[in-house]
Amino acid sequence: MKVNVKGHIRDLLAFRGLVPRRKKRIAKSSAEPVGLDPMNKLAQQLHPDSQHLVIAEIRDETKTTRTFKLVADPDFDARGLAYFRAGQVLSLKVEANSVRITRPYSISSAPFEALGVDGFYEITVRKEPDGFLTPYMWDHWKVGTKIRSSGPCGFFYYEPMRDASQIVGLAGGSGITPFRSLAREIVHGDLDAALLLLYGSSDEDDIVFYDEFKELEQKAPGRIQVVHVLSCAEVSLEGCEQGFITADTIRKYADVDNSSFFVCGPQAMYEFVEKELAKFDLPSRRIRREVCGEVKDITQSPGFPREVADQTFRLQVHIGGLTTEVPARATETVLVAMERANLAPPSQCRSGECGFCRSLLTHGEVYIRPESDGRRAADKRFGYIHPCSSYPTTDLEVTVPRDV
Amino acid sequence: MWGHVSLRGSGATKQSPPLLAIEDGRLLRYTRNDIIRSLPIDKTDSILYNVAQFVLFRSGHPKEETMAETTTQRHLNKAYDCVVIGAGNGGLSAAAQLAAKGARVLLLEQHSLPGGFATSFVRGRFEFEAALHAFCDIGSPTFKGAVRTFLEDELGIYLDWVEIPEAYRLILTDPGEDLDVTMPYGVHDFITAIEKAAPGSRESVTNYVNLCKEVLEAITYIGQSKGHPNRSVLTKQYANFLKTCPYTMDQVADALKIPERARKILHAQWTYLGPPTSRLNFTVYGAMFYLFLITSAYIPRQRSHEFALALDARIRELGGHVEYNTRVEKVLARNGRVVGVATSKGDQIETGHVISNASPTLVYNHLVSPKTEVPEIALRQCNARVNGVSSVVVYLGLDATLEELGLHEYSYFVYANMNTDEMYETCKTLDAPKIQAVLCLNNALPDCSPPGTSIVSITTLYRPEVWKNVAPQDYVRVKNKVASDLIAHFEQATGAPIREHIEEFEVATPQTFARYTGSYNGIIYGYEPEPWDSLMPRMMMMQDDKHLDGLEFCGGFGFRCHGYSSSVKSGQTIALITWRDMLALSEANVMEKGEVQQ
DSSP: OOOOOOHHHHHHHHTTTTTHHHHHHHHOOOOOOOOHHHHHHHHHSSSSSSSEEEEEEEEEESSSSSEEEEOOTTTSOOOOOOOTTTOOOEEEEETTEEEEEEEEEBOOOOOGSSTTTTTTEEEEEEEEEOOSSHHHHHHHHHOOEEEEESSSSSSSSSSTTOOEEEEEEEEEGGGGGHHHHHHHHHHHTTTEEEEEEEEEEESSSGOHHHHHHHHHHHHHTTEEEEEEEEEESOSSSSSOOEOOHHHHHHHHHGGGGOOOEESSHHHHHHHHHHHHHTTTTTTTGGGGOOOSSOOGGGGGGGTTOOOOOEEEEEEEEEEEEEEEEEEETTOOHHHHHHHHHHOOOOSSSSSSSTTTTTTTEEOOEEEEGGGGOOHHHHHHHEEEOOOGOOOOOOOEEEEOOOOO | OOOOOOOOOOOOOSSSSEEEEETEEEEEEEEETTTEEEEOOOTTSOHHHHHHHHHHHOOOOOHTSSSSSSHHHOOOOOBBSSEOOOOOOHHHHHHHHHHHHHHOEEEOOOOSSSBTOOEEEETTTTEEOOOOOOOOOOOOSSBOOOOHHHHIIITTOOOOOOOOSEEEEEEESSSSSSOEEEEEESSSHHHHHHHHTTTTTTEEEEEHHHHHHHHHHHOOOHHHTTOOHHHHHHHHSSSSHHHTTSHHHHHHHHHOOOOOOHHHHHGGGGTTTTSSSTSSSSHHHHHHHHHHHHHOEEEETTHHHHHHHHHHHHHHTTOOOEEESEEEEEEETTEEEEEEETTTTOOOEEESSSEEEEOOHHIIIIISSGOOOOOOOHHHHHHHBBOOOOEEEEEEESSSSSSHHHHSSSSSESSSSOOOHHHHTTTTSSSSOOOOOOOOOGTTTTTSSOOOEEEEEEEEOOOGGGGGTTOOHHHHHHHHHHHHHHHHHHHHHHHOOOGGEEEEEEOOOHHHHHHHHHHHGSSSSOOOOOGGSSSHHHHTTTTOOSSSSSSOOTTTTTTTTTHHHHHHHHHHHHHHHHHHHHHHHHHHHHHHHHHHHH
16 A cells, blocks of 8 residues: 555655754744743632631630631732632641641631632631640630631532532531531622521520621521521520421421532531431432541541550651651541641641542551541552541551642 | 861751751751751862852742751752652653662652542542543553553553443534444454445545554554664655655545545544644554554553552652652753752752653743753744643533443543534633543443442543633633533433433533643643654654753653653653663763773
């Protein structure tokens, strides 16, 4: 077979011309350097590795709940704050008691409020008396305190391509925060959706944003509706349900078959609400759950090897050019062990989901709660763990990436 | 004999005054009692030059100076034979090949994972394949392709490869188009199927396939000759290859008188390479097309991530070092030669060789330092070449099986029509996309998602420029509109009601690809292989394309053009070339020392 495109000789000449032609094209092109491209610029705006923030205002919401208003730190060349989706979190990178840790908090302000030169985020935090960070926040965080955070992250947001436009929020305690963001966004007109919120509190005094949600309900009647569910014995507030968020309560207010359920609250509430929602036999896609952070008492988790619960193991860590050995308790995550030793490992969601802390386990065994195992199939096979949801059950050796 | 000189660096802080010293021909930097870094001093250079350069290294990273001591100690402070920038398919392959040869290799990746585009991610109960449609040149265990040979025989990596069931189904959707055809692999089966779909095309298509065979054989021959093919062998045995090299797909199809309908089917995979058939070089398409026919296509059972992790693991087993979350910020050069790299984590790494999986456009414009080391010709070359396309991918986790949805093929090309110029123009707007390549993962990997569910991903191409005016607050709305249009087009083409079954939904855009890979403008392919800048001219000009000694490129922007298998093979070849250069260089050094002693 003989193929001619423009004729035998012309084709051969064209082949011989390839190199001179390429050289010529290169030589006559501009030598102007190119700058940062628009897509990498957009990526930096939407997903900065970290943000430098400063506390602009502090408000007490209840006797144990506080809102911190955060703005871009003018000392850094701030392009302003990264935009986000209602329901996303900031993972704060903070130093408390000389230890560098991360803590994810849902953004309680609305996305539109982050825009522009006066843009801000708010996070609303409940003080945990025995917690590591929150008492420190109450004591040390003042207006003007500088805070570093991740870019906005997390997957607990309303997605119109996937979810029903009638959202039923099931919130408990400080789990109200992503719904405040969502409600403000709906009222502002940026989201074409309606929110029915069933909000569980232990006491009337503990209800966060009571007045504000009343206002939001009035501004967008039919699109925002809040039902308070109080577990205390006596309820004086008008229109409240007493008890817990049961299937009956849900059915009383919600169009169960035509809604998407969004659940956010403390661990105990998830466990309760899961059982109630199961009664509806909804398709999986109709229920979205915010990840709940570290498990309170891992020894209660089915499958946890309780015989090692009292033990402290040796954890050898390779991070960058450093190799070091630190103690690791069986009841604390590998991430916490590294943070205690001030190794400042990378982390973000602290729930096993995002993979930001992903590390290579070269020696030893860990326990991972199946619900908190967000690893890829190949990661499991090749020995990778997410230290934020892995508990040592033997001595360990891990290789950890340095934080970004 | 060098004496002892000490001085304070300009980046000194109160907490840890950096102390510089010169001992035994190496420049050392102390923090308290620990030497944290040392650099060899070239005796032909002045001490001051070295010191100045050292201080310059430091001053580029003032923020690191204030970090806690434990953080400082984490710097990578060894010298390496070669630093590979980027753990994409090309970088992973290059690093693995060099490590297998025994070189001390450091692979640096800015993201927390290996793979680049070759990765996967988890949403809810689904693990999505990020990029791979069909891995070419794997072949069966008994008829190995080049990639399988490299992995198994050179590196000892055995993956769980799954053969994908059919080549593709092509559906054209414009009114008046009546093409809906499913094509098999295998030369005979393919020709038979195309004759059935486009009667009367058998002879010309057979010629086309034979020509593609010659192209592939010629490229293989050139590879085996290590870039020094015998001229008369080329002109005698591979004349058709030579003569079609300068032309586009359209020009060659015209020359072979391929009937219109058959041509649409033959050219269906143009979106795997990017430019329209009026600009896409025949050689790269022909070679890819024929490789698919004879070796079919495979995917790793645990997605691309399995492939990336296997290479990562093997590199470390072979003594290589892989470091994630570490962005190379500078490729340090002196007198036209690479001397090291500096990273976002404050590492200063001495090396004589850098293989970059990042594009020449990024490296010459942003990384080479000082800028005076960038030859003008390198910038001209970057500007002369045509940047490839980026894409939008919609990832869908569905709560219905593919069977229930009536989706029976693994790979769909759904195009409005096969006027590829017109189709390419639509990639320059945010109007409803007119081309898509769709992957129904469970049709190759039945167990890739939980029972009763399935994974479908829809890809379209974009000129990335069209996304540049999208403001952050409009971003979700814009990408969701594109996603919705893509889903609508696919539903129209197949009748599968997928929208009502969406359980997980994610969209990647040019921004997403830029974010995770750092790729210029989120380009998912490399420079467009137009005839003047396609495989052969790139290969013939490999020497001319070297603008700094010790700096080489691999991956999608490398000499083999883009695609998974091309990236792997370019990584392998570039590693071998670098290894050869290393040996030559060390031989030269030995000889030089010998002379000095005499």
